[in-house]
Amino acid sequence: MAQMQLDAAALPLAQPRRMSFAFLGVVPFFVFAVMFLLWPTAFLMVGSFQDADGHFTLENIYRLSEPTILNAYKISIEISVASALLGAIFGFFLAAAVVLGGLPRWLRPTLMTFCGVASNFAGLPLAFAFLATLGRTGLVTLLLRDFVGFDLYATGFNVLSFTGLTLTYLYFQIPLMVLILTPALDGLKREWREAAEVLGATSWQYWRHVAIPVLWPSFLGTTLLLFANSFGAVATAYGLTGSSLNIVPILLYAQSRGDVLHNPNLGYALALGMIVITGLSNGAYIWLRARGERWLK
Amino acid sequence: MKRSRLGPWLAMAIGTAYFLIPLIATFEFSLRMKRGEYSLEAYRVVLADPRFQASFGYSTLIAIATILMGVLLIVPTAYWIELKLRNLRPLVEFITLLPLVIPAIVIVFGYLHTYNSSSWIPLIATPRGTDLLLTFGYMTLALPYMYRAVDTGLRSIDVRTLTEAAESLGAGWGTILFKVIFPNVRVAVLSGAFLTFAIVIGEFTLASLLDRPAFGPYLQLVGANRAYEPSALAIVAFVVTWACMGLIQIFGRDRRATMAGR
Numbered sequence: 001m002a003q004m005q006l007d008a009a010a011l012p013l014a015q016p017r018r019m020s021f022a023f024l025g026v027v028p029f030f031v032f033a034v035m036f037l038l039w040p041t042a043f044l045m046v047g048s049f050q051d052a053d054g055h056f057t058l059e060n061i062y063r064l065s066e067p068t069i070l071n072a073y074k075i076s077i078e079i080s081v082a083s084a085l086l087g088a089i090f091g092f093f094l095a096a097a098v099v100l101g102g103l104p105r106w107l108r109p110t111l112m113t114f115c116g117v118a119s120n121f122a123g124l125p126l127a128f129a130f131l132a133t134l135g136r137t138g139l140v141t142l143l144l145r146d147f148v149g150f151d152l153y154a155t156g157f158n159v160l161s162f163t164g165l166t167l168t169y170l171y172f173q174i175p176l177m178v179l180i181l182t183p184a185l186d187g188l189k190r191e192w193r194e195a196a197e198v199l200g201a202t203s204w205q206y207w208r209h210v211a212i213p214v215l216w217p218s219f220l221g222t223t224l225l226l227f228a229n230s231f232g233a234v235a236t237a238y239g240l241t242g243s244s245l246n247i248v249p250i251l252l253y254a255q256s257r258g259d260v261l262h263n264p265n266l267g268y269a270l271a272l273g274m275i276v277i278t279g280l281s282n283g284a285y286i287w288l289r290a291r292g293e294r295w296l297k
Numbered sequence: 298m299k300r301s302r303l304g305p306w307l308a309m310a311i312g313t314a315y316f317l318i319p320l321i322a323t324f325e326f327s328l329r330m331k332r333g334e335y336s337l338e339a340y341r342v343v344l345a346d347p348r349f350q351a352s353f354g355y356s357t358l359i360a361i362a363t364i365l366m367g368v369l370l371i372v373p374t375a376y377w378i379e380l381k382l383r384n385l386r387p388l389v390e391f392i393t394l395l396p397l398v399i400p401a402i403v404i405v406f407g408y409l410h411t412y413n414s415s416s417w418i419p420l421i422a423t424p425r426g427t428d429l430l431l432t433f434g435y436m437t438l439a440l441p442y443m444y445r446a447v448d449t450g451l452r453s454i455d456v457r458t459l460t461e462a463a464e465s466l467g468a469g470w471g472t473i474l475f476k477v478i479f480p481n482v483r484v485a486v487l488s489g490a491f492l493t494f495a496i497v498i499g500e501f502t503l504a505s506l507l508d509r510p511a512f513g514p515y516l517q518l519v520g521a522n523r524a525y526e527p528s529a530l531a532i533v534a535f536v537v538t539w540a541c542m543g544l545i546q547i548f549g550r551d552r553r554a555t556m557a558g559r
Contacts, residue, residue, distance in 0.1 A: 037440075120496065133323065
């Protein structure tokens with residue numbers, strides 16, 4: 001069935017008269033994209049509107065409002081919003097410090113290289129690192145206890161929790177923000193600031209009326225990208241909390257291993273919900289990035 | 298107007314602390330295996346574990362297969378689009394961005410249903426078939442990075458002139474692709490390759506759900522059962538990621554140096 005689908009998808013693009021045989025050169029790419037990206041995703045999308053016998057139904061979509069599933073979406077969105085906002089704000093300050101702050105020159109390439117590494121240092125190793133840092137016998141936990149007399153875990157803190165997960169996600173969220181926002185900050189022309197100063201603007205007025213309006217689309221867009229980035233993350237959360245934290249990617253992981261929802265089509269709907277959420281935030285990111293780039297040319 | 302540098306320094310200080318403390322803590326933790334003293338025991342245990350060697354070797358192999366197949370798929374496609382089918386560029390770019398939009402967990406969930414043993418292409422039915430599916434899955438995950446790297450490389454050279462020059466000298470398509478185009482985008486391909494390696498080597502979701510003996514699932518197993526070895530593995534993984542990024546920088550700098558020297 002997949003094969004037939006492939007042919008059907010490839011045909012409308014072929015149009016031999018206009019493109020001659022040139023189209024043949026990209027056939028492997030489209031076959032690959034359809035087989036390993038589009039068709040499996042489309043399969044889930046269609047499946048979420050079907051019942052066990054393959055008839056059309058909205059039952060699965062409706063059942064996403066069940067308390068466990070709704071709660072998983074809620075926690076997932078909360079963690080993603082928290083880590084995206086904090087990552088964006090702190091990433092912005094770091095990028096601004098290194099681009100505009102008048103710090104020594106060597107700091108910038110050092111930070112950029114580190115951000116390249118850290119934005120790719122996710123998943124299980126990152127979870128292990130934070131367990132070794134803020135876990136019950138982690139270095140920071142022990143140092144705080146022995147030298148400051150502050151028992152972190154007495155405050156109800158747990159690295160296997162909302163706060164812990166958010167703090168861990170920031171380790172790849174902040175660097176991603178720095179990497180994407182630095183070019184935007186470079187685009188702030190020196191002349192704008194000088195012009196504002198000549199006209200008697202304070203630093204605050206310059207930021208309020210010139211820099212922030214120019215940077216706003218890039219900032220907001222990248223925040224949305226960070227949101228999608230943490231929303232789909234499985235390995236970090238799984239490494240940190242096992243399956244104890246009920247978030248959507250973990251629930252979908254459990255559903256893939258063994259039908260924990262006892263309804264395959266409900267699992268498809270769960271995946272559809274993820275695609276819709278990451279799709280919307282990425283779509284908004286692309287739109288905002290296009291707006292933001294107008295000033296950088 | 299003299300501006301205060303306190304804010305920027307403060308941001309850098311907090312950032313440095315946030316980024317370095319977990320690394321220091323992980324390293325310190327990894328040395329604690331022997332009671333009462335610091336030792337490299339955890340590293341010794343991990344590196345001597347046959348399952349470590351097997352899973353790391355397996356993931357390295359899959360990563361190399363992913364890179365080779367990815368390059369063979371993407372370089373000709375991007376070249377052909379730049380040369381002949383520019384009107385398809387937006388569509389291809391859109392497709393290559395999709396793996397950033399569709400989470401990996403969703404993609405593999407789709408694979409489990411489209412390539413299972415009762416489907417038309419039962420890749421999951423055999424171990425070799427699943428290896429192949431895993432490689433295709435990693436090619437998909439790496440698509441955005443690989444395509445962007447190659448596309449940037451191709452745009453920085455004059456593809457048309459190079460092709461016409463090679464054609465007028467009597468070169469066939471194979472010669473043009475492998476002897477003219479590939480060498481010119483070698484740096485771009487290499488940076489895409491190292492990034493792909495960094496992504497694939499510790500990947501957990503796909504490998505775990507397709508049930509392959511890769512490094513990611515091994516990390517998870519050790520993480521769930523051992524105390525100090527996970528930290529040692531985290532340090533190893535960090536060094537591998539750092540090495541990949543470092544190699545990208547070095548090759549990128551080489552190119553800049555030769556371009557300046559021209």
